[in-house]
Amino acid sequence: MPLAWALLLLLGLSARRDWGCLQCDNSVREALKQLRLALIPSRFQQGQLQARAQVVLRGMEGPFFRDYALNAFVGRVGIDRLDLVASFVKNQTSNLMANSLRDEPLLDELVTLRERVIKELKKVLRSYELKACDPKICRLLKEEVLDCLHCQMISPKCIREKYCFIDGQPMDLQYHKKNEFQWSPGLTGSIISVCLAVLAFGIIVASAITYRRNRKLLLQ
Secondary structure (H helix, E strand, O other): OHHHHHHHHHHHHHOOOOOOHHHHOHHHHHHHHHHHHHHOOOOOOOHHHHHHHHHHHHHHHOOHHHHHHHHOOOOEEOHHHHHHHHHHHHHHHHHHHHOOOOHHHHHHHHHHHHHHHHHHHHHHHHHHHHHHOOHHHHOOOOOOEEEOOOOEEEOOOOOOHHHOOOOOOOOOOOOOOOOOOOOOHHHHHHHHHHHHHHHHHHHHHHHHHHHHHHHHHHHO
């Protein structure tokens, strides 16, 4: 039984929580996944271009939009407005799968798609922030908003002035020719979470072993 609890704890602590805003929508995740499967590798002849396209698409499926929502804004958005962005993403992915672009022109189009989605996402993130940063308006907010980090609906809250309108840092929307890997705060959090899970698992296993040994000694 202790081992069973240890496994449950390990799974719970190490479970990925890096979906954000758009990734909270199953239909968006599925659309991006289907786009990746449709384009790679069949639409890329050159291995280097294929690798870059893989990074762009995997990023959109994974932490890219979450990092933008949390680093450039407070990471909360009205769900009704987010639905419009989700529809935009699904329409764009359908168009890309239907066209005949290949290799570098297709890679450029993928990067352009990411830029367009960021612009649409920025509108809805900023819309909430404008309301939540206004002391007079924020107290009147009643409808729940989506927490982009945990994919949970939460009550709207006023944002402190020092956290308002922080969308001043540049987002690198271009693919990197030399180094595709970028460290993100979300990756750090994931590593820490996994390390804590492994540590907790080790402690529980050690406790279970000690318990069994002590029990054997008492029975002898």
